[in-house]
Amino acid sequence: MVIDLQVHFWEEHSSTRPHLDIAVPNLPNPFGPSEMKPIMEQDGVEHVVIVPPGFMGNNNDYALECSLSFPKDFSVMGLVDITDENLSSKLENWFDQKGMIGIRTHVSKRMRDRWPNEKSANILWELCSKFDIPVATFASGEAQYLRNVLKDFPKLKLIIDHFGLPPIDDTRAAGINKRFLKDILSLSEFPNAFIKTSTLPVRSKQVFPYKDMHEVIKLTFNAFGANRMLWATDFTQSLARNGSSYQEELGLWQNGLSFLNDNDIELILHENALSVFSHLSLD
Numbered sequence: 001m002v003i004d005l006q007v008h009f010w011e012e013h014s015s016t017r018p019h020l021d022i023a024v025p026n027l028p029n030p031f032g033p034s035e036m037k038p039i040m041e042q043d044g045v046e047h048v049v050i051v052p053p054g055f056m057g058n059n060n061d062y063a064l065e066c067s068l069s070f071p072k073d074f075s076v077m078g079l080v081d082i083t084d085e086n087l088s089s090k091l092e093n094w095f096d097q098k099g100m101i102g103i104r105t106h107v108s109k110r111m112r113d114r115w116p117n118e119k120s121a122n123i124l125w126e127l128c129s130k131f132d133i134p135v136a137t138f139a140s141g142e143a144q145y146l147r148n149v150l151k152d153f154p155k156l157k158l159i160i161d162h163f164g165l166p167p168i169d170d171t172r173a174a175g176i177n178k179r180f181l182k183d184i185l186s187l188s189e190f191p192n193a194f195i196k197t198s199t200l201p202v203r204s205k206q207v208f209p210y211k212d213m214h215e216v217i218k219l220t221f222n223a224f225g226a227n228r229m230l231w232a233t234d235f236t237q238s239l240a241r242n243g244s245s246y247q248e249e250l251g252l253w254q255n256g257l258s259f260l261n262d263n264d265i266e267l268i269l270h271e272n273a274l275s276v277f278s279h280l281s282l283d
Contacts (some may be wrong), residue, residue, distance in 0.1 A: 002045045002250065003273040003280070005232035006077075006136075006161070006198050007036060008053045011062045023055040026240035033066050037073060039235075039246045046270075047282055049232075050076045051104045051136075057081075060097070067099030075280055077102040077136055082124045091127040101277045102134040104161075107142050125149055129156040134276055136196060140166045143183035150190040157192055157276055159230060160184060162199045163216060168237055171203040176216055188223040194276060195224050197268065198232035201244035201252060208248045209256030218259055226264035230272050 009032045013019040025031075036048060050063040060078035067074045076099050084090065094100060107121070128135050136159035139146055143164065150158060162168075164184030166177055187193045200217070204210035220229065233249045253260070253268060260268070274280060 001270045001282075002047075003231070003270045004040075004045055004048045004235070005159075005196060005230050005273055006051045006234045007048050007232075008234070008236045009033075009036070009050045009063055009066055010053055010056065017056075017059055017061065019055045020057050021055075023053065025053065025055065026236040031236055031239075032062075033070055033074065037070070040073065043247045043250055045246075045250065047072070047280075048074055049101065049273075049280075050074050051234075052076075052079050054079070054106065058084075060100070064097055064099050071099060072282060075099050075101045075277075077104040077134075079104060080124070082121055087123060088127060091124075091131055091133060094131060094133055095279050101279045102136065102159075103128065104136045106138045107145055122152075125153045125156055129153045132157070132278065134159060136161055138162065139164055139184075141180055143180070143187060146184075146187055146193070147190075150187060150193055154190070154192055157194065159194045159196050159276070160187070161196045161232075162234070163195060163197065163220060165199070165203070165216075168199055168203055168241070172205070172241075176203075176213075181216060181219065185219060185223040188228070193224075194228045194230055194272070195220055196230050196232045197253070198234040199237055201249050202238045202241055204244075208244065209252055210244075214257065217257060221259065221264075226260070226267045227272060229268045230276065231269045 008026060010025055011030050040048060050066055052060055052063045056079060058079045058081040060076060063076040067076050078100055080103050134157040138161045165171055165180060200213040201210050204213050206212050231253055235246055238244050253265060
């Protein structure tokens with residue numbers, strides 16, 4: 001069994017569901033079930049978690065509709081507006097949205113500057129701890145901020161996206177930022193911190209099995225252990241850059257890393273996901 005914990009789905013821009021100007025789609029055309037399901041079937045991936053892209057604001061409707069149409073294939077980690085005055089009631093009922101399994105957010109300095117104050121975010125962390133809502137976050141260069149969150153909210157399940165690395169094109173140009181990686185790996189002391197193992201192939205300057213990225217994986221494995229690593233692709237990023245195929249993304253973990261044993265691979269590819277996300281169902 002294989003579960004991919006991050007692929008962006010989006011629909012056409014419309015007046016009722018507009019694309020915001022904070023980012024642009026990875027691809028010129030929408031990407032959804034009709035594009036993803038054949039890839040999953042070809043490469044043996046049973047389930048994909050949809051992460052609405054940032055330009056959707058906090059609109060999760062399309063992702064939830066995809067999950068409702070194909071519940072065995074897709075679930076959702078939704079976006080949320082932390083400044084919403086009804087945030088508490090929304091999060092208390094977060095899992096009433098069929099197919100919803102968690103929240104995805106950004107904590108970069110650029111994004112935090114849009115918050116009214118740090119207290120707003122603390123309300124999010126507190127409520128997600130209270131209601132057992134896992135949160136995945138893009139947090140490049142924000143290890144100290146995450147350290148404070150993990151320390152203050154020890155019951156929060158916090159997933160660090162993309163190994164905590166900088167944006168993909170920064171890495172493609174300058175290589176792995178080892179300081180960022182070291183800072184992120186230091187967070188392994190907190191048992192409620194997890195790493196999402198996404199975007200390495202598209203960062204690589206080599207072909208499969210992307211040996212220039214193996215050190216990142218080995219260091220992460222040594223710090224967090226296989227039981228706190230969660231497989232994901234963020235596959236539309238690869239498509240946008242004519243990068244790795246989906247088969248190669250999966251193959252890297254199934255047979256491209258000699259230091260992982262069969263049990264490690266099973267944990268990373270699906271067992272950890274089922275453990276961390278209590279509302280993830282494949283039935």
